[in-house]
Amino acid sequence: MNILLTGGAGDLGRVVTPLLEQQGHTVLRLDLRQPTDGHGTFIQGSILDFEALKAHMVGVDAVVHIAAWHGIHEFRKEKDVFDFWSLNVTGTFHVFEAAVQSGVRQMVYISSSSVEEKETVYGQTKILGEAIAQGYVDRHLLNVITLRPRAFIPYWNRVTYNNFVEWALWFWPGAVHIDDVAQSVVRSLNVLAQGTLDQHLVLTVDGAYEYTDADLAAWDADGAGSTFRKYYAPYESLAVQHGLNPALRPEKRDISATRQWLGYAPQYSLLNLLQDLQQYGLEGPPPPV
Template sequence: MNVLLTGASGFLGRHIAAALADAGHRVLRVSRRHGVDAGQMRTPQDWRALLDGVDAVVNAIGIIGQTRRQRFAVLHTEAPLALFQASQQAGVRRVVQISALGADASACSAFLSSKRAADDGLRRLPLDWFVLRPALVYGEGGASAAAALRLAALPWIPVVGRGEQMLQPVHVGDVVASVLRCLAADAAGLTLDLVGPEAFTCAQWLRRLRQAQGLAPARLLCVPEPLVLGLAALGRGMHPMLRPENIRMLQRGCTADAGPLERFLRRPLRPAAPEGLRLPVATRSAA
């Protein structure tokens, strides 16, 4: 198949592009690094020339924090909706949208709401669509995984409150496998939560990452939520993750039933075993 992949230079995009190529697909990579700024692609006409000869579209555009030039409303909603509409006009039937777990009626942040708006718009179009909603994704090349590894390696492991927020991390390999399965599946029109087989508290997850690095156990440094929110507000310009809204999303938790994903992939999900958690070690210099 000829597959147009947006967000191709990001963490998920790079893994998806490699897997598509390995599977024999021709990949048209779209990102600023590849010469296309999605922030300027806000009408169906902007996308039409890129869709000539394309059989399927995978949208992996995503930012975790806004900047002056990169806005949720544009990159998560306006540009993808324009792409989906252009796909319909160009006769491209299969579209895979990579959203986020929590992008539903209970969306608690601008990040999640902007993802949900694109999801809802895609569902309304007469296309063979899939909406994939990953939880926290870990694996080689992931900036969030690298940051978590660095936190876990500190002499005291810092957590928000008592670190009881629930996570259900999913390995990037299972996310990629889901995309490939979407392209091959007979039936479409599916919204699927992408989660790992096991849920952890934030503290448990960081301890698992510490163990995977071969480090001795360490105590938790419990930081009150108001202090964390205040520090995040002060540091919002230093790193995209340092935003109060991201802390609030963490506090909400991020879990779902893993059964539908296992049935979709027709195999067990990848466990958070030490050998898998070591994958991001090479990431620490690239994050």
């Protein structure tokens, strides 16, 4: 299949592209900036340039719409409400309309768990993005899967994290690894390609947890850190040494529908994080090539 990624030079595009290439797909990475790796075919362009976008979509089988300003840009005040509206709302409308006008039938829309944060500009623009997606399902019978990942900025993004420990501190209360988000994208494309989907799926994407729901419900019933020690006792001093609080109860999201529809099986858990911390320290594991 020919698959076009909007914002394809960003973090998610960097991880998704080689996975799709391994499956034999041709990957077109539309972005303002050039990717830093050599995978796929780079198309320099903007989703805000409708006519060019439409031309780039001719012959494309599926689009993964990634490009958006996100939580970090609002938190750091790097982008204002006009920037958010332009890229996340107008841009999303362009991507869906260009897809329909160019004959694309399959779309994965990257939304966010931030749709729950209605008090943020980012959350609002993702709610509107999902409404746009639903409109194209209703009016054009476009085949769409919307994914709502939790925050997944990777540890190797040095604009956001200075080192692996900073990332680990952020991941600790519950999050999803970018490799698992990429897995959910690839699985979504595979489901769409089967051509049997008859509804707009909106699916939450969370990480893997050793903690069971019962553990979380009876958190630290035997004293502070007791639940942590059930799974990670050998890592306790390592965790404490790096400021990771063993008594902190992570928040886990319900991904049962994502498992059911996509066969999604997240891999990266707190155990992986602790193992990586032990093996690689501040540097973290090598970034993807």
